[in-house]
Amino acid sequence: MTKVNREIVVSEALDLLDEVGLDAVSTRRLAQRLGVEQPSLYWYFRTKKDLLAAMAQAAMAPHSAAPLPTPDDDWREWFLDNTRSFRRTLLMRRDGARLHAGSTPVGDLDRIRRKMDFLVTSGVPERDAQTAMLAAGRFTVGSVLEEQADAGSGDGSDPPADVPMIDHESAFEAGLALILDGLLHHTALRAAGDR
CATH class of the missing domain: 1.10.357.10 (Tetracycline Repressor, domain 2)
Incomplete structure (x- = not known):
């Protein structure tokens, strides 16, 4: 299992975006990709909207x-x-x-x-x-x-x-x-x- 932090979550989320497109990005898929339980993502981002905002900022x-x-x-x-x-x-x-x-x-x-x-x-x-x-x-x-x-x-x-x-x-x-x-x-x- 990869050690997870906010930057890794965002980076993996952007890689997931490139693979499946925005409509298919989900916290469930992201958690599977990271090898963590879905609720653990809420430690870094309270909502999917917060995650998407961080992804948008990192993408820029x-x-x-x-x-x-x-x-x-x-x-x-x-x-x-x-x-x-x-x-x-x-x-x-x-x-x-x-x-x-x-x-x-x-x-x-x-x-x-x-x-x-x-x-x-x-x-x-x-x-x-x-x-x-x-x-x-x-x-x-x-x-x-x-x-x-x-x-x-x-x-x-x-x-x-x-x-x-x-x-x-x-x-x-x-x-x-x-x-x-x-x-x-x-x-x-x-x-x-x-x-």
Whole structure:
């Protein structure tokens, strides 16, 4: 039997997620995987919702470890790179977007503040920066939800001939460019209005 602690429970839960998908993750299955009795998991997580929140936070570790912007960074390039990093991280886990959707970034608040401060210091009005970051985040989660749903359909059927195949990465990049263009437009309008 493996010695169990909170980190091992979360790590094994994420591995279970990758194997069976979010709908099949259960505390019963996780306990079997760990070789422990199901009630012992409540020592680490009072509810399945608590476990899922810890899994979501751990799954975001690659994005959370990405370097923060520096004053020398171009905010437009940083905005694109930051959103792409978020997408890559969601795609690292089976059902990563579903796991993340609705989670609260409790451990990431300082990083979020620093990112927002960078955008505002770079000349983006605070309200626009907040709205753009929220829109980019939700757009990314939605894009990855669709991409992972397509990948998981696996029913072997081909779409009708008149339905175009979706290149998820190209569609994501096009949408991200539109969000950035809108942010640039708003920033320019506000700057012109301040004159």
